[in-house]
Amino acid sequence: MFSTRLPSSLVPSPLAAAVAARRARPGRLIDLTQSNPTTAGVAYPETLAAAWSNVAALRYAPDPRGLATARAAVADWHASVGDVIDADRLILTASTSEAYSHLFKLLCNPGDRVLVPCPSYPLFEHLAQLDAVAVDRYTFRDAGRWELDQADLRDRITPRTRALVVVSPNNPTGSVPSPAEWAALADACRAHRLALIVDEVFAAYPLAPGVDYVRTPRLDDVLTFRLNGLSKLVGLPQAKLGWIVVEGPDGLARQALEALELIADTYLSVSTPVQLAAPTLIADGAVVRTAIAARLRANLAHLMTRVAGTAVDVRMPEGGWSVVLRVPCVGEPDDLALALLARDVVVHPGYFYDLPHDGYLVLSLLAPEADMRAGLDVLCGLPLLQPA
Ligand SMILES: Cc1ncc(COP(=O)(O)O)c(C=O)c1O
Structure with missing residues (x-):
């Protein structure tokens, strides 16, 4: 049935x-x-709850990429941690989980495969399966620190692999790829035309001494999707607001944005109240x-x-x-x-x-x-x- x-x-x-x-x-x-x-x-400050009471929310004027004011607030937050992005390269989603689902629809035909880290968060398998996508796991080995097994990564790539997911810092290990490991991950994407999906939901929670934010290296020649959301950033999973930053070669990134806009337009799942509240939620959620x-x-x-x-x-x-x-x-x-x-x-x-x-x-x-x-x-x- x-x-x-x-x-x-x-x-x-x-x-x-x-x-x-x-x-x-x-x-x-x-x-x-x-x-x-x-x-x-x-x-939690009460201003976070008050941010949802906005009469402007009584008017429905959706933008499939997300309201410009909300995207600007997200872009401003990224800039505040030294990560300058263009608000026009953002797609808002109802959560990071939904962002994955949009990306699997964008990148994969049924039966295609995505690479996810091992160990990692068990949600990926379900998210992929619900979009008729298969997961393969590439390994970070326990050597005191979690070391990328590069041979294992190479072995896991198949002709049907479409994307490589990196979670940085990873859940549950808290590990962050070293510069050499990022280079190996990027090389795998270049060699096999994989999109790179970087889950940054814990980037604002560094635990290593002297680190204020966990940065993802920029790769101009790899189609890259970076994910984050209010769930972890300001501790509001119930707000249901996530986003995708689309980066990489200009032409390809533009095409990806247009296709993501179509996917987002099909559901229009991000509520107007949360988008109007986003500037306050981001500022006061600090x-x-x-x-x-x-x-x-x-x-x-x-x-x-x-x-x-x-x-x-x-x-x-x-x-x-x-x-x-x-x-x-x-x-x-x-x-x-x-x-x-x-x-x-x-x-x-x-x-x-x-x-x-x-x-x-x-x-x-x-x-x-x-x-x-x-x-x-x-x-x-x-x-x-x-x-x-
Ligand atoms: C690494 C990682 N990505 C994504 C999510 C899902 O976040 P959201 O609540 O935005 O769907 C979680 C939730 O714990 C997570 O640990």
Whole structure:
């Protein structure tokens, strides 16, 4: 009855079912997978809510690329971090996820393929599948830092590969490609005529000392789509505003913009109220971003101190909202997460993000600091994690 764009089974995994059952029971649960900024105890200025009450929203005058005032606000924000872009090279979307969907429609016929990083965020597979596109994974290997495996990247490219997705900083590793790795990624795009899609949603959350923003190198000769949105930039996933910056060879970028305009025009999914609110949301949301960034840094600093002397190894993120921990391998992939759940702590096992085996856990650095402290006490108290 239903199409093969959907997963073959909609039954939750045993771990997801166990977490849902525990959530349904009363009692404190420490959620170290918390990734919703609006429920993480971060203060939001009321002007953000007021920005939606604009009588101008009662008039419908859509622009498929996004209202000029909203695009100008986005371009101004990019300029404020030293990333000068042309507002005419922007397409607004209802989210970064929708931006991916537009790009898969733009670049891929059914059955074509896109390369996504491994480890990475599990959403890509679903997004691609819903657009009848297949994903192949290219690997960043754990060598203390996450190193691009260039031979693996070459091996994964097929005649049907259309695009290469880079997430910088990556979710969940927080890794950023080095200049040499960016050069290899760009060479792969040139050699195989791939479009480059760079997900920058965590670029404004650097964690490495002395970095204020994680920049993507400009490639004038590769058709490039850079993605961002209010979801992470100002901690407002419910605002439903994302965007695509289209760059690369002039003629090709112009054609891509015209085609994206047609795709966006087919749905006109970006609401007028959020577009009118965008200048205020971006300006006043800076305090939310600052508060989130402070939370991430405080949690990471505490983590580093707390795990010292245990069998937990931190894979230092260069940016983003999460951290990968290397832990001893135990029995089945879910065993450690289930042992923690039995002690009222929720974590993600590494396989959730395609980490190679069960010796990894992923924690959200967005969790309230008291939860992070209590959760780490439980984790570090597990007999398994005591030094040999
Ligand atoms: C790397 C990455 N890209 C995109 C998204 C989706 O963002 P949006 O809420 O704009 O769809 C997420 C959400 O967590 C993400 O982690």
